[in-house]
Amino acid sequence: MxxxxxxxxxxxxxxxxxxxxxxxxxxxxxxxxxxxxxxxxxxxxxxxxxxxxxxxxxxxxQLPIEDPHQSEAGEEEDQGGIHPRGAHKMSALEQLFEDEDRELLHTSQTTxxxxxxxxxxxxxxxxxxxxxxxxxxxxxxxxxxxxxxxxxxxxxxxxxxxxVQASSTPSERVLSCAGHAISQERCRILPEKANMVIFLQKNC
Structure with a gap:
């Protein structure tokens, strides 16, 4: 060994x-x-x-990817009191504890x-x-x-x-299918026909 x-x-x-x-x-x-x-x-x-x-x-x-036009539009929508599309709408409980949640988030980000x-x-x-x-x-x-x-x-x-590690198994399977499709009994089969038969054997 x-x-x-x-x-x-x-x-x-x-x-x-x-x-x-x-x-x-x-x-x-x-x-x-x-x-x-x-x-x-x-x-x-x-x-x-x-x-x-x-x-x-x-x-x-961690590099931020921002669109300046999108950020400006978002600021305008926030100033107008309109939630941007896809933004999370706060529940009554979240609105009540908004300051505490913001401080908690800031603390976790700092840590x-x-x-x-x-x-x-x-x-x-x-x-x-x-x-x-x-x-x-x-x-x-x-x-x-x-x-x-x-x-x-x-x-x-x-x-x-x-x-995924490189492997010769798929190519060997194709060769096995080709051996069944092209034989002494079918030695005059055309290449196009052989490709079709091998494709059907592999995918059906």
Whole structure:
């Protein structure tokens, strides 16, 4: 088994010579809770690149995108006492406690913004490094879903790193269908007809 693993690893190293691809694979390995402790090369550099990627992603997600014309129109409607389309109409209870609710919202926003994005990401990175690895048979997507509240910034990036793995299964299934459609008994079938038969076998 060890010899097979070495041959597979050697083949993968030959296939992915591009430095960007290697960096991404290392970062994806660190994001996978099953294998983050098994990365043997450039671990510190990989963690630094991953931290930078999380900070860049979190910063881009918090940038406000506003339409100046829409904001001006909204201000005019608010001044005229007209609720903008889709705006929440306050209930009598909300109107009664409007000042208290506004102060509570302001307090929560101040507390959440006490740490900068960089500090938040660094804190999450330290927590992630301290978490133990999980067995290889456990679902990493479900693991990240359970850590969504404690590691929100890392969770967002995990959806990119832990995408669906490349597989040759669909193409092999097409070849199997083609083997049934094109045979010795049907060796004069036209390409257009073969495409139609394979399509029907795959989708019906």
């Amino acid at each position: 060890a010899a097979i693993k070495e041959k597979v690893w050697g083949d993968l190293e030959k296939r992915y010579q591009d430095q960007d691809i290697q960096n991404f694979l290392q970062e994806a390995t660190l994001m996978d809770p099953r294998f983050k402790g098994r990365l043997e090369v450039s671990v510190a550099e990989a963690w630094d690149r991953l931290e930078k990627a999380v900070i860049d992603n979190a910063t881009a997600a 959440s913004s006490a740490l900068s994005i960089t500090e938040q990401v660094q804190k999450e990175m330290e927590m992630s490094k301290g978490l133990p690895a999980i067995p290889s048979g456990q679902d990493p997507v479900a693991w990240w879903a359970s850590k969504r509240d404690t590691l929100p910034n890392l969770f967002v990036l995990s959806e990119v790193c832990l995408c």
